[in-house]
Amino acid sequence: MAVTTPLFADHTRSFATNRYVYPVISRRSRGLSVGVNLNPDKVCNFDCVYCCVDRRTPGDRRPVDLAVLAQELDDLLGAVADGSFWTQPPFDRTPEPLRRFNDIAFSGDGEPTTCPEFPAAAALVAARRAAHGLESAKTVVITNATVLDRAPVAAAIDRFRPEDEVWGKLDAGTEGYYQQVDRSKTPLAKVLANLLATGRRRDLTIQSLFMTLHGEPPTEAELDAWADRLSDLRRDGARIRLVQVYTTARATTEAYVGALPRAALDRIADRVRRLGVTAEVYAADG
Numbered sequence: 001m002a003v004t005t006p007l008f009a010d011h012t013r014s015f016a017t018n019r020y021v022y023p024v025i026s027r028r029s030r031g032l033s034v035g036v037n038l039n040p041d042k043v044c045n046f047d048c049v050y051c052c053v054d055r056r057t058p059g060d061r062r063p064v065d066l067a068v069l070a071q072e073l074d075d076l077l078g079a080v081a082d083g084s085f086w087t088q089p090p091f092d093r094t095p096e097p098l099r100r101f102n103d104i105a106f107s108g109d110g111e112p113t114t115c116p117e118f119p120a121a122a123a124l125v126a127a128r129r130a131a132h133g134l135e136s137a138k139t140v141v142i143t144n145a146t147v148l149d150r151a152p153v154a155a156a157i158d159r160f161r162p163e164d165e166v167w168g169k170l171d172a173g174t175e176g177y178y179q180q181v182d183r184s185k186t187p188l189a190k191v192l193a194n195l196l197a198t199g200r201r202r203d204l205t206i207q208s209l210f211m212t213l214h215g216e217p218p219t220e221a222e223l224d225a226w227a228d229r230l231s232d233l234r235r236d237g238a239r240i241r242l243v244q245v246y247t248t249a250r251a252t253t254e255a256y257v258g259a260l261p262r263a264a265l266d267r268i269a270d271r272v273r274r275l276g277v278t279a280e281v282y283a284a285d286g
């Protein structure tokens with residue numbers, strides 16, 4: 001699920017032994033994003049052909065331990081709050097404009113909202129952030145939207161502040177292409193219904209990954225259908241603040257997946273802009 005292209009990621013002496021919490025400096029977040037991985041078990045109800053999680057080795061199947069999560073958050077947020085974070089290698093090499101704390105993102109090796117501890121973890125993040133005086137950093141949940149209709153998940157998101165963000169995945173406009181790329185038992189219609197219901201209650205960011213399959217880009221008909229689904233969501237009342245158009249930048253589950261060039265991503269983003277929605281492009285080559 002993690003889709004950021006890091007300048008520096010979590011391979012530090014201080015944080016490498018963490019189970020859940022990892023720091024990433026990325027251009028996309030324009031600073032420090034503290035990742036919370038609720039899925040060391042690598043469990044996901046999607047099986048995306050482009051997923052970069054290596055599931056050839058087993059995950060950690062233990063239930064999420066909220067006490068460990070709290071301790072890891074306190075260690076990292078404490079270092080951010082007192083400034084010592086920026087003196088530790090490799091983060092001491094962070095360019096000046098990126099030396100800011102942007103967000104705490106639920107993003108990891110699976111779908112965070114299917115984790116039974118997600119609501120408690122979201123509350124914990126808000127509490128520990130406040131305890132360290134870091135309220136200016138927002139919460140972000142990066143989700144495939146399949147279970148946003150579950151009452152505890154919806155309630156947890158409804159407790160988010162207005163500045164916190166939900167990034168929902170929408171990779172396809174038809175059930176056929178969705179099953180080709182996301183491979184899920186949950187139908188696309190349910191993903192769309194959940195995006196609509198959530199987007200009626202708060203601003204949504206849509207994340208859409210496009211790729212080549214066996215060297216072929218998505219068809220014009222599929223891209224038209226995807227743009228139509230975005231248009232339908234808006235027409236029916238979803239507040240879409242941004243669509244992120246991106247491609248694969250790392251090793252993928254299936255070898256027949258390839259990155260789309262920037263020019264193709266730009267043309268896809270132009271379809272979004274023609275709907276009157278802001279679009280950003282993240283190409284594999286930066």
Ligand code: SF4
Pocket residue numbers: 001002044045046047048050051052053108109110111144
């Ligand atoms: S939603 Fe897709 S990309 Fe994200 S963790 Fe699941 S299988 Fe991987």
